[in-house]
Amino acid sequence: MTENIYAPHLVTIEKIRNEAEGVKTFTLTFKDPVERESFNYRPGQFGEVTVFGAGEAPISITSSPVNKGYFELSVAGVGKVTQALHLKREGDIIGFRGPYGNGFPFDEVKSNDILFVAGGIGLAPLRSLINQMFSERNKFGKISILYGARYPALLCFRDDISRWAELKNSEVLLTVDTAPDNGWQNNIGVVGSLLPKINMNIENTTAFVCGPPIMIHFIILDLLKLGFKKDRIITTMERRMECGLGKCGHCNIGEKYVCLDGPVFSYQQLEELGENI
Amino acid sequence: MSEMKILDKTKLVEFLEKLMPDFEVTVPSYNNGNLSFSSMAHARPEIDFAGRPLVPPKEYFFPQQEEMFTFATKEGKATIKAHINKDKRVIWGIRPCDLYGIKTLDSVFLSRYVDSYYHARRENTILMGLNCNEPCEAGFCSSMGTGPFATNSNAFDLLFTNLGNQFLVEIGSKAGEELIERRANLFATASDEEKNKSNEIEKQCKQAFLYSVDQDRVKAALTKAWDDPLWAEESKNCILCGGCNFICPTCYCFNIEDIADEHEQNSTRVRYWDSCQLGGYTQMAAENTRKTQAERLRQRIYDKFSYVPARHNGAIGCTGCGRCTEVCPSEINITHILGILGRQK
Ligand SMILES: Cc1cc2nc3c(=O)[nH]c(=O)nc-3n(C[C@H](O)[C@H](O)[C@H](O)COP(=O)(O)OP(=O)(O)OC[C@H]3O[C@@H](n4cnc5c(N)ncnc54)[C@H](O)[C@@H]3O)c2cc1C
Ligand code: SF4
Ligand code: SF4
Ligand code: FES
Numbered sequence: 001m002t003e004n005i006y007a008p009h010l011v012t013i014e015k016i017r018n019e020a021e022g023v024k025t026f027t028l029t030f031k032d033p034v035e036r037e038s039f040n041y042r043p044g045q046f047g048e049v050t051v052f053g054a055g056e057a058p059i060s061i062t063s064s065p066v067n068k069g070y071f072e073l074s075v076a077g078v079g080k081v082t083q084a085l086h087l088k089r090e091g092d093i094i095g096f097r098g099p100y101g102n103g104f105p106f107d108e109v110k111s112n113d114i115l116f117v118a119g120g121i122g123l124a125p126l127r128s129l130i131n132q133m134f135s136e137r138n139k140f141g142k143i144s145i146l147y148g149a150r151y152p153a154l155l156c157f158r159d160d161i162s163r164w165a166e167l168k169n170s171e172v173l174l175t176v177d178t179a180p181d182n183g184w185q186n187n188i189g190v191v192g193s194l195l196p197k198i199n200m201n202i203e204n205t206t207a208f209v210c211g212p213p214i215m216i217h218f219i220i221l222d223l224l225k226l227g228f229k230k231d232r233i234i235t236t237m238e239r240r241m242e243c244g245l246g247k248c249g250h251c252n253i254g255e256k257y258v259c260l261d262g263p264v265f266s267y268q269q270l271e272e273l274g275e276n277i
Numbered sequence: 278m279s280e281m282k283i284l285d286k287t288k289l290v291e292f293l294e295k296l297m298p299d300f301e302v303t304v305p306s307y308n309n310g311n312l313s314f315s316s317m318a319h320a321r322p323e324i325d326f327a328g329r330p331l332v333p334p335k336e337y338f339f340p341q342q343e344e345m346f347t348f349a350t351k352e353g354k355a356t357i358k359a360h361i362n363k364d365k366r367v368i369w370g371i372r373p374c375d376l377y378g379i380k381t382l383d384s385v386f387l388s389r390y391v392d393s394y395y396h397a398r399r400e401n402t403i404l405m406g407l408n409c410n411e412p413c414e415a416g417f418c419s420s421m422g423t424g425p426f427a428t429n430s431n432a433f434d435l436l437f438t439n440l441g442n443q444f445l446v447e448i449g450s451k452a453g454e455e456l457i458e459r460r461a462n463l464f465a466t467a468s469d470e471e472k473n474k475s476n477e478i479e480k481q482c483k484q485a486f487l488y489s490v491d492q493d494r495v496k497a498a499l500t501k502a503w504d505d506p507l508w509a510e511e512s513k514n515c516i517l518c519g520g521c522n523f524i525c526p527t528c529y530c531f532n533i534e535d536i537a538d539e540h541e542q543n544s545t546r547v548r549y550w551d552s553c554q555l556g557g558y559t560q561m562a563a564e565n566t567r568k569t570q571a572e573r574l575r576q577r578i579y580d581k582f583s584y585v586p587a588r589h590n591g592a593i594g595c596t597g598c599g600r601c602t603e604v605c606p607s608e609i610n611i612t613h614i615l616g617i618l619g620r621q622k
Contacts, residue, residue, distance in 0.1 A: 003393075004359050004361075004393045005390045005391065005392065005393065006345055006346075006392075006393075006394075006533075007346070007357060007359060008357065010355055010357075050348075050535075052348045052350045052355055052535070052544055053348070053350070053535055053537035053541040053542075053544040054535060054537070055533070055534055055535040055546075056533060056535075078562040079562055091353065092353070093350065093353060093354070093355045095348075095355070095357075212563060213563065213564060238561065238563075239559070239561070239566060240558070240559050240560060240561050240566070242531065242532050242533045242548075242551075243531075243533065245389075245390045246389060246390070247385060247386060247390070247392055247529070247531075248530055248531050248532070248533070248548075248551070249529060249530035249531075249551070249553065249580075250530065250551070250558065250559065252576075252580075252584065254579075254584065255583065255584040255587035255588060260389075274503055
């Protein structure tokens, strides 16, 4: 008998953290000790989360694979499943199947300078990669992180951000579209407005971009204008997903399935698929 | 060519009846004037029909809606029960186009990650095909290479050809062979004369098709047709009923949804067919990635003639059965669309 590819594994919610307005981070452990030990993933991969009675939703793994024994998901409560998840408490049981998808390149970009550009909850999959890169810090060049949200309360992963800013040969710049007048010290403007503020050796830089579609669109245009090669711009695509396994049809871009062949693509690949970015 | 047998036409029902204790035997039958697959337990098999049932046999492998799991959650515990259907079934009278449709579904559900639900139903079903002596009304299987006679690129355990008073029976699998061996007294060995007769019927049938599609030209045209005005023009009368997808023997798209009981302690996870022609198909929280009907029609045609072949070693994703044209209330016509593409330079 073959394994049922759609069967969720039971996981326990160990911890819930309020990450930002409307976003919670869940620390999860598999109930089955074998699964807990063997579970491995690459940054950029995702899984299908089950809230029993509500349904399934695809969510990126935001923890880094260097953390063993547990994993984390950061979830914005936007609809049926994600809002039901927000109502769960520590100790509750949910379901998870994965990891799915290809994940970000890692070995391929060693010795490069790395530029991260993220908007809102889009930092979640990149956080996994950023933390993995910092765990092998000397294998990468300069690491620059540009992160924005519509307003300050929507910025996620504040603890990570202050830690990253302290690390050597790295910089973190924050921005918001609008700020209330109480004490926002950083940039105001779209995340692209941070690009002129950093020094880059573009020849040797790989850019990772993740966020709402409109942000990805404009950042890619900015990066191309700055002289980035198409295959050095890496992004993740979001599509409606039901199965995560290349069966249900929903997530296709041309002949590729985002769930199987993505969600990580270079701009070059997306252009070849005829996708309008 | 595999071994051929002869079955007297008058003995077909006897052969099928003998299978009934072990299998749910499913046959084409007329209900209120419409041909459809039905259980032989309460339907008389139609032996000399032309064309194919409007509804393909897809639902026996990939039902319109099926239960995948039931979940029970109570006091910090959760249990998961999967519902895998292993009923034994024989389907007789499946036309070559539909045998090819099953092959297409195989390539989706049985490749890379095996879908246990589809796999169990497929494993437990014997396919008995029936070649076509004459073209059906809207079919263009001949130019798709999927009919009117089945070949190795169609899925079958036994394949019947109507020779008038007898059926020529080709054996396509071990399971098919065993069924014949167990009823060996009903079958005779086919002679060359009978095989020649079958070849002659095939040749004549192929010459009689009203519609043909130049597959290679369509594929070539699609490499340049992305921004063609034809998608908007041909889709402008679409009323978004999804019928073309739901009736299609090769369409495989589905949604997964949980249905909870009142107290939300027990729930059932179901999957059900979805249609790429419907607006919600690509709907996400922040946006819809296919906003216009032109993009959705383009998706349907590209999936059949470009994406499925790209994913599955060049195998075309349309059987040429013509059903989508037949059911469309807005007269969106696949042969017409393929004709426009085939004529493009
Ligand atoms: C690879 C990938 C990774 C992701 N990672 C994350 C992550 O790390 N964190 C995160 O928060 N999110 C992530 N997402 C997004 C997340 O999957 C969605 O927000 C989630 O699926 C929403 O599910 P829901 O049940 O809560 O919302 P739903 O109730 O499904 O609704 C969402 C919205 O879509 C609409 N909608 C849904 N279905 C239909 C339909 N059939 N027809 C019309 N409208 C419809 C609803 O009206 C609603 O506005 C990711 C998505 C992908 C594809
Ligand atoms: S499309 Fe071809 S194989 Fe199918 S019923 Fe019509 S003639 Fe027969
Ligand atoms: S696309 Fe139309 S003609 Fe082709 S297999 Fe589907 S229903 Fe038949
Ligand atoms: S999510 Fe089902 S095919 Fe990609």
